[in-house]
Amino acid sequence: MKKYRRKATQWQQKNNEEKQMNKTEFIKIRCTLEEKQRIKAKAESTGRKFSEYCREILLNGEVVTVPKMTDNEKEAIAVLYRTGMFYAQVSNLIRIKDESWVPITKNLSICAKEAFKRFFDPHFRIGDDIYKVLNLPRYDRKV
Secondary structure, X not given: OOOOOOOOOHHHHHHHHHHHHOOOOOOOOOXXXXXXXXXXXXXXXXXXXXXXXXXXXHHHOOOOOOOOOOHHHHHHHHHHHHHXXXXXXXXXXXXXXOOOHXXXXXXXXXXXXXXXXXXXOOOOOOOHHHHHHHOOOOOOOOO
């Protein structure tokens, strides 16, 4: 099945031109094989391409990186995301003046507290009851 390819709009063409525009010049430096491997290892540890890492170091003198999320942080964020979705439903209950929002909110606050514990402590394990309340599958790693 052929995909329909429509013509790019002007702003899309402009963005593509900006991405391709200036990176046409080369800078060559001499270094040992060991130095090159060390630089490549640092580039990989920051999650950037080799040339992007070198360019950033040469222009700014440092590379600011955001570390990759750990498994416990990913799990905690999934729980917090699902908790946030339920808070949206609670706001609807408040709007229609249904009093069942009070115990639901208490349960959600417990779920959020458990998620924050998991976020900051990799050995803390979120209970199965929290997953059951939020209707989430458990994909977390062994602790």
